[in-house]
Amino acid sequence: MTHDVNANDIVAFLIEIAALLALGIAAWQLSPQTTLVRLIAVIATVGTAMVLWGLFAAPEATFDVAALAIAVKALVLGSSVVATYLITQNLAATTLWALVVLINTALIYVGPFARA
Numbered sequence: 001m002t003h004d005v006n007a008n009d010i011v012a013f014l015i016e017i018a019a020l021l022a023l024g025i026a027a028w029q030l031s032p033q034t035t036l037v038r039l040i041a042v043i044a045t046v047g048t049a050m051v052l053w054g055l056f057a058a059p060e061a062t063f064d065v066a067a068l069a070i071a072v073k074a075l076v077l078g079s080s081v082v083a084t085y086l087i088t089q090n091l092a093a094t095t096l097w098a099l100v101v102l103i104n105t106a107l108i109y110v111g112p113f114a115r116a
Contacts, residue, residue: 008113009059012104016053019080019101020046026083049076059115077101 027045031038055062057072081101085094107113 006113008104008107012108015077015101015104019077020049022080022083022087022097023049023076026086029087049079052076073105077105 024042024046027041028038031041052072053076055072056065056068057076061069081094081098084097085091088094108115
């Protein structure tokens with residue numbers, strides 16, 4: 001399946017990258033002080049999110065199951081909102097990130113940028 005890439009698709013991709021970055025930073029900060037353990041935590045956290053996203057939530061996912069795609073998006077993007085709060089301890093920044101994620105994700109399904 002191919003489709004034309006629109007502005008919302010590009011923003012969605014950047015949000016996905018930022019979500020992985022937030023998850024990685026949070027995993028690093030929440031891990032014990034040993035560098036090796038921190039690296040393992042980051043690789044495990046980000047790697048798991050990437051594999052789940054590729055299997056179920058990517059535009060050309062391995063498994064095309066709408067309910068699982070939505071569940072994985074909610075898990076990964078929702079976790080990035082929690083990670084943003086853990087990293088920044090700033091409710092305004094976290095709320096802004098949550099709104100960006102929600103609006104962008106909604107525009108993938110409805111409105112002028114909806115995928116057919």
